[in-house]
Amino acid sequence: MSLRYALLALLRVGPKSGYELQKQFDASVGHLWHAPDSQIYPELRKMEAAGLIEGEEQVRGTRATRRLYHVTPAGDEDYLAWMNAPLTYARVREPASLKAAYLEAAEPKAAREFLRGHIAHWQGELDQWEAELERVSARATPMLKERLATIPPEDHDRVVAFKRLGYENLVDRARTEIAWAERGLTLLDELGYPG
Amino acid sequence: MSLRYALLALLRVGPKSGYELQKQFDASVGHLWHAPDSQIYPELRKMEAAGLIEGEEQVRGTRATRRLYHVTPAGDEDYLAWMNAPLTYARVREPASLKAAYLEAAEPKAAREFLRGHIAHWQGELDQWEAELERVSARATPMLKERLATIPPEDHDRVVAFKRLGYENLVDRARTEIAWAERGLTLLDELGYPG
DNA sequence: CCTACCATGTAAGACGTTACATGATTGG
DNA sequence: CCAATCATGTAACGTCTTACATGGTAGG
Numbered sequence: 308m309s310l311r312y313a314l315l316a317l318l319r320v321g322p323k324s325g326y327e328l329q330k331q332f333d334a335s336v337g338h339l340w341h342a343p344d345s346q347i348y349p350e351l352r353k354m355e356a357a358g359l360i361e362g363e364e365q366v367r368g369t370r371a372t373r374r375l376y377h378v379t380p381a382g383d384e385d386y387l388a389w390m391n392a393p394l395t396y397a398r399v400r401e402p403a404s405l406k407a408a409y410l411e412a413a414e415p416k417a418a419r420e421f422l423r424g425h426i427a428h429w430q431g432e433l434d435q436w437e438a439e440l441e442r443v444s445a446r447a448t449p450m451l452k453e454r455l456a457t458i459p460p461e462d463h464d465r466v467v468a469f470k471r472l473g474y475e476n477l478v479d480r481a482r483t484e485i486a487w488a489e490r491g492l493t494l495l496d497e498l499g500y501p502g
Numbered sequence: 503m504s505l506r507y508a509l510l511a512l513l514r515v516g517p518k519s520g521y522e523l524q525k526q527f528d529a530s531v532g533h534l535w536h537a538p539d540s541q542i543y544p545e546l547r548k549m550e551a552a553g554l555i556e557g558e559e560q561v562r563g564t565r566a567t568r569r570l571y572h573v574t575p576a577g578d579e580d581y582l583a584w585m586n587a588p589l590t591y592a593r594v595r596e597p598a599s600l601k602a603a604y605l606e607a608a609e610p611k612a613a614r615e616f617l618r619g620h621i622a623h624w625q626g627e628l629d630q631w632e633a634e635l636e637r638v639s640a641r642a643t644p645m646l647k648e649r650l651a652t653i654p655p656e657d658h659d660r661v662v663a664f665k666r667l668g669y670e671n672l673v674d675r676a677r678t679e680i681a682w683a684e685r686g687l688t689l690l691d692e693l694g695y696p697g
Numbered sequence: 698c699c700t701a702c703c704a705t706g707t708a709a710g711a712c713g714t715t716a717c718a719t720g721a722t723t724g725g
Numbered sequence: 726c727c728a729a730t731c732a733t734g735t736a737a738c739g740t741c742t743t744a745c746a747t748g749g750t751a752g753g
Binding site for chain 2: 398
């Protein structure tokens with residue numbers, strides 16, 4: 308259900324086409340909530356059917372069209388209701404924990420590669436999120452610029468602070484995962500696993 | 503796909519019925535990977551069809567039966583292949599980050615409640631995982647006892663160490679989430695949100 | 698006899714992934 | 726004219742959740 312609200316968050320900044328949403332998704336909210344193209348278009352249609360957004364058919368060249376979507380008052384209301392409602396948490400489902408808990412079944416080499424891979428994965432994520440955090444702090448991302456342009460200057464700091472908070476959650480997460488996997492590697496050393 | 507390997511991990515310890523798996527799931531792997539009853543029975547049937555496990559029909563009383571499943575050599579091989587293969591990581595999908603990043607849209611009271619709820623949620627998880635970590639360290643959980651009984655004593659420490667490692671991942675995660683949300687509350691204070 | 702527990706599912710729908718599929722326009 | 730980019734989807738499949746549905750047995 309969060310895809311809907313991720314899309315509404317972007318559309319509330321200004322009207323966009325499915326294609327634009329798809330691109331900006333990857334470059335902004337996509338860091339927080341990934342969604343493939345094939346999910347965005349159908350979801351937009353569903354949201355339109357539910358009256359949350361309205362698409363305006365626009366001509367492009369001679370034959371092509373594009374649908375420019377904008378948020379309706381009902382959509383705005385729905386978004387705010389979601390923001391004001393408590394979040395429902397999904398039960399944990401952590402493949403890495405599951406694997407770690409039974410790691411004695413893996414070959415020593417595979418065990419070490421698992422932990423190294425874990426570090427590599429989260430380091431990659433961390434790099435991206437830290438870079439995005441930098442860009443947000445510098446108010447340098449296109450979406451953020453567009454968004455700040457629509458609100459009074461005295462609110463800018465607040466908006467940036469919350470955006471930072473969102474990314475910091477992921478940065479913290481990645482750092483924790485890396486530190487844990489490094490402790491795991493130390494454990495393998497202690498257990499005499501070949502390095 | 504991890505459900506399959508969570509079930510195999512349990513069945514490798516000893517043969518069990520769907521019902522036993524369901525109960526022990528909640529009390530052991532369920533902490534690492536939640537699955538509802540309605541998913542376990544069909545998955546067991548699929549695994550049997552794939553030749554990974556075999557079910558033995560047992561009589562219970564006069565009319566009732568139960569299926570006791572045990573792992574086949576093919577199932578064992580499949581499990582070890584999974585343990586030795588690199589883990590594929592899913593893209594991030596963090597509703598809490600998403601919400602935090604747009605928290606200026608929430609009412610001040612709702613913003614604070616969101617962060618307090620986040621702390622409450624992860625504190626609840628943390629309590630459970632820490633308790634389980636204690637039980638694992640004391641080698642006091644039924645599944646672990648059953649498991650240790652099947653392997654040579656010199657391997658016990660190793661098995662316990664990995665089990666601890668798995669739970670520590672979740673403990674670390676919960677602590678990080680709590681610390682983050684507390685920083686978020688401090689931010690709200692700084693922004694002059696009513697408390 | 699009755700209650701708690703043992704035991705096993707189905708059905709509908711939401712959500713997500715991967716792969717496939719097509720065509721127009723703009724700028725060089 | 727060709728490549729990059731704009732633009733919009735469908736199809737098939739798998740996963741997960743929620744709710745519904747049924748009956749037997751063991752122990753007091």
